Amino acid sequence: MKTLDLQEIRKQLDGIDHEIVSLFEKRMKLSGQVAEYKIETGKQVYDKEREQEKIRAVTGMVEDEFHKQAVRELYTQVMTISRHFQYKRMAEHGLKAEHDFRPVQSLPIKQARVVYQGVEGAYSHEAALKYFGEDGNIRHVDSWEDAMKEVAAGTADYAVLPIENSSAGAVTHNYDLLIKYRNYIVAETFLSVDHALLGLSEANEEDIQTVFSHPQALMQCSEFLNANREWKQVSVENTAVAAKKVLEDGDPSQAAVASEIAGKIYGLKVLRTSINHNKNNATRFIILSKDPVYREDAGKISISFELPHKSGSLYNMLSNFIYNGVNMRMIESRPILGRNWEYRFFIDIEGNLSDASIQNALKGISEEGSNMRVLGNY
Incomplete structure (x- = not known):
């Protein structure tokens, strides 16, 4: 068999690619019809059993093991793209991720009751003073959990908790408290730390x-x-x-x-003086409230969700941001108590809960992940 020259090979590849793109557009048109059907019937976009059946079917069409894996990855992405397209169509019909948040013009912080962990002179105390002012009704409690309890019980309006340091990373225990208590992040403040x-x-x-x-x-x-x-x-x-x-x-x-x-x-x-090795050391503090509110000009959203310990599960989840043009600022993971090798992820993204792209991304995550929560928009 005569070997084709490179230009002829490329010409044939171009022809095949043209066919693939044409078929892809036809497939997406049909996906749109599937979305219309699901809108009318109230069915969810993500059908795990149907996707697994499809993967088994297409991989069974090839014999080479390398091609089997390639086809599996290809169709996993094709179906992911199809889901995102269906979420977009559903969002256009007003079917969005549900949340209890309401927008406000400003936070009521005047004469607010504020708690922080530690004693006077702690960095959390300084952060509270920075955000609420010297005249704020600010008091200390023994632990970060005590601060969360006070807000949840309504005996304090706001709690100030450290969540991340530029040198030492996440304050992991406080991420766990965000799940344990139904308090919401309504603001943040940054404090330069000079030990x-x-x-x-x-x-x-x-x-x-x-x-x-x-x-x-x-x-x-x-x-x-x-x-x-x-x-x-x-x-x-x-x-x-x-x-x-x-x-x-x-x-x-x-x-x-x-x-x-x-x-x-x-x-x-x-x-x-100044014994910390990172001279640009800073800590991010979050301000938490019992009320699920967000400022109309809020530009950052914190969410959490759970995923099984399975190849590609996190990538597929994050693709909800990619296909909606949403920028991710931070990701942190924590093990789920009692479920070995399964994790809860905490993610900060740019945006406002009123944005269509955010609503579309959150709709996808709420369907494909487990226990998705919006922790705050601030």
Whole structure:
């Protein structure tokens, strides 16, 4: 058999591609008719059994193992595209992802009751002051969960929780609390974090044997702290608690990693300034409310959903953003309690709940994922 030259091969490939595109358009037209039928009958777009049956059928048409895998991947994507097209058609008919959120022009923060975890001088306290102002009705509670409980019970209007640090990453426990309690993210604020080594007035850096702080703060200052290998590092509830402990214990061999503001509040001496290795260190704090509201000018949405431990499941879910032109800002995963190797994903995307592209993307995720929740639009 005579081998064709490259130009002839390419010419034949172009012809085949023309046929493929033509057939694809015909297939999508039929998918639109399927969408019309599902709109009339109230059926869901995602039909898992039908898709699995189709995959088995098309892979059975080829014998080569490489081609079987290729056909499986090809048709998985074809059906994914088909679903997105059907979601779009359904959204055009007003069938959107359901949520209880309502838009407001502004948040009622004047004289609001605000709670944060820790004691006075904690970074959460500083974040609360930054967002609500010096005259805010701000008080502390013992734990982040206590803050969530107060909001859920209505004894506080807002809670301020750290959720992410530019150096140490996610505050994972607080992601779990977002699922445990039905509170909603209504705003966020960013706080530059500059840790100092604090000790008693009579102490010197050479005297230090034990350093107390929050685990995140210890991590953010690990390069400095680990260079002093004889120092014992001990985790406490937060940085301000560490400063308060050093004062109350009165032991010059103890030091705290906390802010210089906390040092002033508790009368401690700054032994070393700016000990965090990332000088652009910042923490993102979320503001939570019991009410599912969002500002009309909100531009970020946080959602969560669950997926099985299965190849391609996350990719297929994220394609809901791709086909709707939605930009993803952050993704974080947490294991689901009692279900080994299954995960809950937390994602931040750009957009507003009133946007058609957002509604379409969320419709797809709500049908294809499990336990999808909109955690907030802010």
